[in-house]
Amino acid sequence: MAETTNKPTKANESEYVIEMLNITKEFPGIKANDNITLQLKKGEIHALLGENGAGKSTLMSVLFGLYQPEAGCIKKNGEVVKINDPNDANMLNIGMVHQHFKLVECFSVLDNIILGVEPNTAGFLKKKDARKKVLDLSERYGLHVDPDAIVEDISVGMQQRTEILKMLYRDNEILIFDEPTAVLTPQEIDELMRIMRGFANEGKSILFITHKLAEIMAVADRCTVLRKGKYIGTVNIADTTPQELSRMMVGRNVNFKVDKQDMEPGEVVLEVNGITVPSKLHKGNSVQDVSFNVRRGEIVTLAGIEGNGQTQFVYALTGLDKPTAGSIKLCGKDITKMAIRDRSKMGMSHIPEDRHKHGLVLDYSLEQNMVLQKYWDPQFQSMGFIKFDAVREYSERLIEQYDVRSGQGPITMARSMSGGNQQKAIVAREIDKDPELLVAVQPTRGLDVGAIEYIHKQIVAQRDAGKAVLLVSLELDEVMNLSDRILVMYEGEIVGEFDPKVTTTEELGLYMAGAKRQER
Amino acid sequence: MKKSIISILAAVISIVAGLVLGLVVVMATGSDAAISWSCFTAMLTSGFSSMAKLAKVLYQAAPLIMTGLSVGFAFKTGLFNIGAPGQYLMGAFVALVGAIQFQLSWPICIIAAMIAGALWGALPGLAKAYFNVNEVITSIMLNWIGLFIVNISLMNMPKMLPPHWVPSPIKDRTASLKYANPDGIIPKMGMDEFFGSPYINISIIIAILFAVVIYIILNRTTFGYELKACGHNRESARYAGINAKRNIILSMCIAGALSGVGGALYYLSGEADYNILKVLQANGFNGIPVALLATSNPLGIIFSALFISYIQVGGEAMQPHFATEVIDIIVSVIIYLAAFTLLTKGLLSKVIKFNDGKDANAEPKPAEKNTGKENGK
Numbered sequence: 001m002a003e004t005t006n007k008p009t010k011a012n013e014s015e016y017v018i019e020m021l022n023i024t025k026e027f028p029g030i031k032a033n034d035n036i037t038l039q040l041k042k043g044e045i046h047a048l049l050g051e052n053g054a055g056k057s058t059l060m061s062v063l064f065g066l067y068q069p070e071a072g073c074i075k076k077n078g079e080v081v082k083i084n085d086p087n088d089a090n091m092l093n094i095g096m097v098h099q100h101f102k103l104v105e106c107f108s109v110l111d112n113i114i115l116g117v118e119p120n121t122a123g124f125l126k127k128k129d130a131r132k133k134v135l136d137l138s139e140r141y142g143l144h145v146d147p148d149a150i151v152e153d154i155s156v157g158m159q160q161r162t163e164i165l166k167m168l169y170r171d172n173e174i175l176i177f178d179e180p181t182a183v184l185t186p187q188e189i190d191e192l193m194r195i196m197r198g199f200a201n202e203g204k205s206i207l208f209i210t211h212k213l214a215e216i217m218a219v220a221d222r223c224t225v226l227r228k229g230k231y232i233g234t235v236n237i238a239d240t241t242p243q244e245l246s247r248m249m250v251g252r253n254v255n256f257k258v259d260k261q262d263m264e265p266g267e268v269v270l271e272v273n274g275i276t277v278p279s280k281l282h283k284g285n286s287v288q289d290v291s292f293n294v295r296r297g298e299i300v301t302l303a304g305i306e307g308n309g310q311t312q313f314v315y316a317l318t319g320l321d322k323p324t325a326g327s328i329k330l331c332g333k334d335i336t337k338m339a340i341r342d343r344s345k346m347g348m349s350h351i352p353e354d355r356h357k358h359g360l361v362l363d364y365s366l367e368q369n370m371v372l373q374k375y376w377d378p379q380f381q382s383m384g385f386i387k388f389d390a391v392r393e394y395s396e397r398l399i400e401q402y403d404v405r406s407g408q409g410p411i412t413m414a415r416s417m418s419g420g421n422q423q424k425a426i427v428a429r430e431i432d433k434d435p436e437l438l439v440a441v442q443p444t445r446g447l448d449v450g451a452i453e454y455i456h457k458q459i460v461a462q463r464d465a466g467k468a469v470l471l472v473s474l475e476l477d478e479v480m481n482l483s484d485r486i487l488v489m490y491e492g493e494i495v496g497e498f499d500p501k502v503t504t505t506e507e508l509g510l511y512m513a514g515a516k517r518q519e520r
Numbered sequence: 521m522k523k524s525i526i527s528i529l530a531a532v533i534s535i536v537a538g539l540v541l542g543l544v545v546v547m548a549t550g551s552d553a554a555i556s557w558s559c560f561t562a563m564l565t566s567g568f569s570s571m572a573k574l575a576k577v578l579y580q581a582a583p584l585i586m587t588g589l590s591v592g593f594a595f596k597t598g599l600f601n602i603g604a605p606g607q608y609l610m611g612a613f614v615a616l617v618g619a620i621q622f623q624l625s626w627p628i629c630i631i632a633a634m635i636a637g638a639l640w641g642a643l644p645g646l647a648k649a650y651f652n653v654n655e656v657i658t659s660i661m662l663n664w665i666g667l668f669i670v671n672i673s674l675m676n677m678p679k680m681l682p683p684h685w686v687p688s689p690i691k692d693r694t695a696s697l698k699y700a701n702p703d704g705i706i707p708k709m710g711m712d713e714f715f716g717s718p719y720i721n722i723s724i725i726i727a728i729l730f731a732v733v734i735y736i737i738l739n740r741t742t743f744g745y746e747l748k749a750c751g752h753n754r755e756s757a758r759y760a761g762i763n764a765k766r767n768i769i770l771s772m773c774i775a776g777a778l779s780g781v782g783g784a785l786y787y788l789s790g791e792a793d794y795n796i797l798k799v800l801q802a803n804g805f806n807g808i809p810v811a812l813l814a815t816s817n818p819l820g821i822i823f824s825a826l827f828i829s830y831i832q833v834g835g836e837a838m839q840p841h842f843a844t845e846v847i848d849i850i851v852s853v854i855i856y857l858a859a860f861t862l863l864t865k866g867l868l869s870k871v872i873k874f875n876d877g878k879d880a881n882a883e884p885k886p887a888e889k890n891t892g893k894e895n896g897k
Contacts, residue, residue, distance in 0.1 A: 318759075320758060340758065340759070340761040341761030344761050357753075357755050358756050358759040359759070361756050361757070362752070364748075372749070384742050385741055386741060386745060
């Protein structure tokens with residue numbers, strides 16, 4: 001396996017625009033970065049790959065001056081520099097598009113771009129020159145934006161282009177993209193890849209943080225892999241394979257393809273008829289006349305770009321919100337107006353989209369969270385007094401069975417657990433209820449490859465056990481891998497139904513973006 | 521375990537800081553440094569100086585425990601019950617009316633006070649649950665509404681005032697239970713002879729029992745589990761099928777009932793008459809620092825109430841060298857700083873970095889067999 005050396009030598013020193021050499025950053029009880037070296041060449045796209053908690057964010061925070069490393073140094077063009085805060089980073093022409101955009105929602109695109117470096121004369125804004133520069137940049141790189149549009153009104157893709165223009169406006173030469181594709185459609189992802197290539201060809205250097213291997217293979221020149229805070233290696237993309245990269249990232253072989261036998265679906269478990277949910281943000285409906293059903297032994301997926309009504313639909317389905325029209329039947333019984341607890345007793349399990357908002361009481365211990373949906377059961381209480389022994393025993397079994405790792409076992413505070421294990425705890429709790437219908441909303445959001453593989457297996461196992469599964473996902477890979485049937489949601493409506501065996505991600509992308517729709 | 525050490529340490533540090541600042545105020549307002557110092561030490565030691573003083577500390581601690589429990593219980597369930605003074609007052613009013621106007625015996629008066637407090641607490645609870653009105657605003661308003669309703673009522677109830685029972689010119693306070701209805705006085709069970717003070721009665725025992733019951737409800741029952749889940753995260757409680765609205769109302773009812781009992785315990789002693797003034801009783805508001813000082817732990821509240829009661833009784837020992845207003849300031853300064861416990865606790869847990877894995881990944885490090893290089897082969 002070909003690999004570039006990570007020991008800098010005198011000869012190639014000037015070849016790199018940014019070098020982070022032997023960076024070590026410790027937090028109490030954990031070495032977030034342990035002797036990590038990252039060297040970025042001029043004009044290259046350099047991917048930074050690692051699972052959650054591998055230390056990618058910490059490393060970037062060090063580069064941005066948010067943390068000071070305990071050991072190691074940063075060099076720009078071969079000279080040691082000291083970065084004390086983000087302003088220093090900006091002075092060195094380092095710019096970053098954060099995973100969660102840092103835009104002022106009620107400002108226009110132009111105002112956001114010039115924020116912090118406003119051109120002015122004696123304190124009065126001079127926006128005219130700024131507008132010209134923004135329009136020039138936008139034309140030159142094919143970054144289409146409307147400078148006068150208000151950020152909260154524009155699409156996620158345009159918000160991202162605004163963030164990119166922000167970096168260009170500041171003449172940044174080193175561009176960091178933190179998981180930029182998570183919120184984009186396949187078409188938008190292609191577009192972004194093309195733009196990134198353009199930057200690289202112009203001599204700008206790009207650091208591309210991601211855990212999607214396909215994107216790295218498509219666009220990056222080199223890739224540095226971190227695992228559990230340690231430097232694993234840097235490879236040339238031309239000389240490697242996705243399998244190799246994933247093994248470096250996880251430390252073992254990962255099965256990307258979910259093993260799934262063909263199954264003949266059984267009787268209908270969930271029947272949704274004309275569900276409409278009004279929007280909390282505008283006058284219209286966020287869910288409009290949605291109808292479908294889910295049968296035993298099948299995984300039906302609601303695919304779509306974030307914010308197209310999936311969340312509101314699931315709220316109405318699980319009882320967190322009320323629909324204004326339509327009906328929902330579970331196992332033949334109308335549950336449209338039923339209380340949440342009763343739906344749960346009827347056999348509905350819900351892995352919620354937001355594990356912190358809904359899935360867990362973060363200030364409760366792991367065992368208290370494990371019984372969140374069952375504490376009222378005679379198994380865990382008598383006369384209103386909690387049976388602590390039973391709770392402990394039950395949660396210990398789930399922890400063991402579902403491999404939920406935590407600092408102190410059942411008494412660990414949920415808040416102190418890692419995201420992946422929090423999610424595993426929720427999955428364990430919901431699956432152990434032995435439901436008729438499992439509603440899983442973005443069950444693998446923000447998780448690393450190992451945990452994703454595990455949760456996918458659990459979901460497929462539920463289907464194989466003859467349960468009905470409704471999956472809501474933004475990840476097209478997940479949609480294609482797990483589904484037996486795909487429904488695409490766009491602006492609150494179901495615009496198409498697909499068989500994953502015959503459709504393609506490009507096809508789905510067109511429907512997700514609203515460019516096509518089927519008559520159903 | 522570590523958490524409770526930090527809690528106790530934070531309480532102690534806050535109290536010491538309060539005492540130091542109190543000393544500064546004493547020194548600044550007193551004319552003679554030596555006298556000021558002796559007054560300050562008198563304040564700190566007075567509560568233990570005699571059995572009679574200790575009896576007074578215990579007597580005044582009982583209503584503080586109740587209002588402290590009221591505020592603390594609401595805190596645990598995610599509500600800020602600043603309506604404790606109003607609920608306390610309603611409890612006191614109903615207890616006194618029961619005892620004097622209707623000549624009822626003390627246990628019935630306490631139960632009536634409990635119901636009155638619960639109703640007064642339920643109002644902001646209902647407004648919060650059904651109309652999402654912030655409970656702080658509604659309960660502050662209800663404090664004043666309650667005060668003036670009570671004052672108007674008492675002035676128009678001649679049987680409640682002393683002239684009805686004994687020849688007396690006093691018309692701005694309620695009749696003493698000693699004359700009006702000795703049955704309405706909480707029994708002393710010989711404690712008055714033991715301590716040599718008329719103030720002491722079984723109210724402190726009743727209050728401690730309430731603290732234990734609240735502790736059990738919060739920590740041992742499914743009801744407490746639901747209430748705390750609502751307090752920590754209302755959305756996930758809803759997700760778990762818990763009726764959050766019902767719990768908000770119940771929680772405010774229980775908080776109100778606790779304050780109501782506090783009012784009854786104080787005024788049914790036979791040693792205190794309700795004074796018709798345009799101010800809310802300090803015992804109600806002092807429930808807030810009592811609860812904060814104990815970080816809302818029901819058992820901790822017993823001790824924080826005793827501390828605040830101790831300081832208040834100690835304040836009396838500073839007379840006549842200090843004006844009562846100045847003493848109030850000094851006592852308030854100490855209580856004020858003591859209420860900073862939460863802040864101190866936050867600072868402490870930052871300074872003392874107990875490694876409980878709050879950072880990044882809390883997973884225990886599994887044996888890393890493959891850490892070696894699988895690159896470069």
